[in-house]
Every structure is written in structure tokens, then in C-alpha cells.
Amino acid sequence: MRTLFGQFARFGVVGAVGFLVNLGVFNLLLFTVFDPKRVAYGELYANVIATLVAIVVNWIGNRHWTFRAHRGRQLLREGVEFGLVSLGGLLIGLACLWISHRVLGFESKLADNIANNVVGLGLGTIFRFTFYRLWVFSPRRGDPAPAVFPPVGADDPDPAPATGEPAA
Structure with a gap:
């Protein structure tokens, strides 16, 4: 339980940094090039770009800090999986934004x-x-x-064989 709490706390810190990146990029785009009054669906475009930038920031933070003990050697596979999960999170955010803006009519x-x-x-x-x-x-x-840092004894030049027999 302590490990879960620690991971969630680190995830929260990384997420807070990602949130600030997302918030900054989203509002920069929303108030400039993707203003919904000038660009149809501008709020959605701003969301996608801001989220993609935040995904990169979050992947680096989660890979090297939050889940560092469990990250794999297969960087490409892990990156693709992280991207897929992050895209799922993006779709959740887009759905909330779309429902609010287009269905409920909250356009501010x-x-x-x-x-x-x-x-x-x-x-x-x-x-x-x-x-x-x-x-x-x-x-x-x-x-x-x-x-x-290698475990203690990892620099032993003549380790015992894996068969359990003593080294000669």
C-alpha cells in the first residue's frame, strides 16, 4: 500500500507539471490561433495540441521518476503503450469538452x-x-x-553457476 501511495503521489506531481503545460498551451492556443470565434472547433484543436505536448512531458516524468523501478528496456513498445493510454485520456477530455461546448451550449x-x-x-x-x-x-x-547501481556482489568475477553447483 505504501508503494501505491508513493507512486500515486509521484504520478500527481508529474501530472501537475503536465497539467500546467497543458493549461498553458491550451489557453495560449485558445486565445490566439484557435479562438473558437475565428476557427470552427478551435477549442478541440487547442485541446489536442496541448494534450500531445503534455503527454510527452508526462511520459518523460513517469518513465524516469514515477514508475522508474518498473520501466522496461523496450523503449518503443513502452512509448507506444503509453501513447495509447494517453490517447484514451485525451479522448475522455475531448468528449467532456465536446459535450460541454456542443451539446450543453457552454461556449465561454x-x-x-x-x-x-x-x-x-x-x-x-x-x-x-x-x-x-x-x-x-x-x-x-x-x-x-x-x-x-548494481546489487551488492554483482562485481564478483566468478559467480556460482545457475545450476546451484558451487563454483570451481
Whole structure:
């Protein structure tokens, strides 16, 4: 339970950094090039770009800090899996934003921020943490990354054979 709490706390810190990146990029785009008054579906485009930038920031933070003990050596596979889970979180956020803006008619920038950065982010966070922990960085996946510091005795030049027989 202590490990889970520690992971969730680190995930929260990484997520907070990703949130600030997402919030900054989203609002920069929303108030400039993707203003919904000038660009149809501008709020959705701004969300996609901001989320993709935040995904990269979050992957680096989660890989090297939150789940460092369980990250795999297969960087490409892990990156693809992380991307798939992150896209699932993106779709949750997009759905919240789309429903708020297009279905419920809340068209202010404040409403877009609440739909995207409160409701969508909250639901997406639960989804992402669950799948990062159980799938992408699962301790049961095997193939962990090499330790930064080798275990005690790892520099022994003549280790005992794996058969259990004493070394000669």
C-alpha cells in the first residue's frame, strides 16, 4: 500500500507539471490561433495540441521518476503503450469538452477550461493512472531496465553457476 501511495503521489506531481503545460498551451492556443470565434472547433484543436505536448512531458516524468523501478528496456513498445493510454485520456477530455461546448451550449472560455481541465482531466487521470500502473509500467511485465547501481556482489568475477553447483 505504501508503494501505491508513493507512486500515486509521484504520478500527481508529474501530472501537475503536465497539467500546467497543458493549461498553458491550451489557453495560449485558445486565445490566439484557435479562438473558437475565428476557427470552427478551435477549442478541440487547442485541446489536442496541448494534450500531445503534455503527454510527452508526462511520459518523460513517469518513465524516469514515477514508475522508474518498473520501466522496461523496450523503449518503443513502452512509448507506444503509453501513447495509447494517453490517447484514451485525451479522448475522455475531448468528449467532456465536446459535450460541454456542443451539446450543453457552454461556449465561454471559462466553460471550456472547466470541461477540459477539471472534468476531463479528472476522469482522464483515473483512467491513465490505472492503465499506466497495470499495463504500461506493470511490475509483472518483466524485462525491467538495468539498475543504475548494481546489487551488492554483482562485481564478483566468478559467480556460482545457475545450476546451484558451487563454483570451481
